Amino acid sequence: MIDTSLSELIAQGENHALEFKSAQVHPDSLARELVALANTHGGVILLGVxxxxDIAGVPTDKNYEEWVTNIARENVIPALDVLITRHWHTEKQVLQIDVPKGRDKPYQTRQFQFLIRVGSTNRVATQAELMRLFQQSGMFHYDLQGVDRTTIRDLNLAQIDDYFAAYQIDFRKEEDQVRILTNTDILDESGRVTLGGLLMFGINPQRHLPNACISFAHFAGTELDEELLDKQVIGGTLNIQVDTVLAILKNHIRQPSRIEGGKTVDQIFQYPEKVFRELLVNACVHRDYAIHGSRIRVFVFDDRVEFISPGRLPNTVSIEKLRLGVSYARNPVILKFMENLRYIDKLGRGLPMVYRTATQAGRRVEFAEIGEEFKVVLGLGE
Incomplete structure (x- = not known):
């Protein structure tokens, strides 16, 4: 009798997270599958299918578990740990190889190929995709990169002066301002403004980063094809974006109330301002700025608010870990400045607070990865 879990896997067919492999597969071919899955979102390889x-099985006259483990450790760079489970169909053995979403991305084969999984096939990562893999591993931070055709003239020096004044530094009187800006990651070594510096202190960040902004839309219903009540694109530095969208949200979300004893009392639960502020800051700080063709989006519907940010969760962070306060600094420069401006702390308390506030009020709250985006959905009151 066939193992039920094996039957269910095979019924799915090969897809972005499932690969069938004959027991006669060459070690280099198996290594390519391991690399592609680990560099993407992980998955399963069924050896013997x-x-x-059709189930052909894996011969029992050879220790295939050890063979697979050695390929994962010796033919994949850096070495990869996999979980192997045996299944039986009548007298035929199938090995299920669970490949994790790699914590040490990017992985490569011994032939120096960086592969990713697309649908049910593998391909060599493009330069942009490879950059994102390095970024996810923490080996490379995109917000530290200099933005082409920018100089110190693209910075709002008055705003920078205000920022340093909080640390008893009179920036205007400093003789070597370039050195200070370089040491604080606002400029790179070649004198260009870093992406983080431009988004925090730029005169007009969207001149060079047109999609580093927030799109807001309010729909008269519960679907994207409902009547559009309002649509805005909010630019400027990140702190201005957060403050502006927060004000817009307060004006657009229904707040039924009544008068009691001379006081206005809400008739239904209202999210405290800190919930929306946290989700906006989180989207700005943790979005993947290497994805150029997409913006942060905030959608208001009759029954919910959606916050959508380009980029999946980095490194080994999962949805469950987010609820427990586990975080990862994809953009450490932006995180540093937003923290110093009191928009955020690094203790990982923000999303757990959002989750706790919503669930305690009996409201729907969802964290989800959809394609190359991260979405948070907050249910509104009836």
């Missing part, structure tokens, strides 16, 4: 889904 043909491309057609």
């Amino acid at each position: 043909e491309d057609s889904g």
Whole structure:
């Protein structure tokens, strides 16, 4: 009798997270599958299953578990840990190889190929995709990169002066302002403004980063095809974006109330301002700025508010870990400045606070990865 869990896996067919492999597969071919899955979102390889889904099995006269483990450690760079489970179909053995979403991205083969999984096939990562893999591993931070065709003239020096004044530094009187800006990651070594510096202190950040802004939309219903009541694109530095969208949200979310004893009392639960502020800051600080063709989006519907940010969760952070306060600094420069401006702390308390506030009020709250985006959905009152 066939193992039920094996039957269910095979019934899915090969897809972005499932690969069938014959027991006769060459070690280098298996290594390519391991690399592609680990560099993407992880997945499963069924060894002993043909491309057609037919079960051919794995011979028992060889220790295939050790063979697979050695390939994962010796043919994949850096070494990869996999979990192997045995399944049986009558007298045929199938090995289920669970490949994790790698914590040490990017992985490569011994032939120096950086592969990713696209649908049910593998391909060599593009330069932009490879950059994101390095970014996810923490080996490379995009917000530290200099923005082409920018100089110190693109910075709001009055705003920078206010920032340093909080640390008893009179920036206007400093003789070597460039050195200070370089040491604080606002400029790079070549004199260009870093992406983080431009988004925090730029005169007009969207001149060079047109999609580093927030799109807001309010729909008269519960679907995207409902009547559009309002639509705005909010630019400027990140702190201005957060403050502006927060004010817009307060004006657009219904707040039924009544008068009691001369006081205005809410008739239904209202989220405290800190919830919306946290989600806006989180989207700005943790979005993947290497994805150029997408913006942060905030959508208001009759029954919910959606916050959508370009980029999946980095490194080994998962949805469950987010609820427990586990975080990862994809953009450490932006995080540093937003923290110093009192928009955020690094203790990981923000999203757990959002989750706790919503659930205690009996409101819907969802964290989800959809494609190359991260979405938070907050349910509104009836």
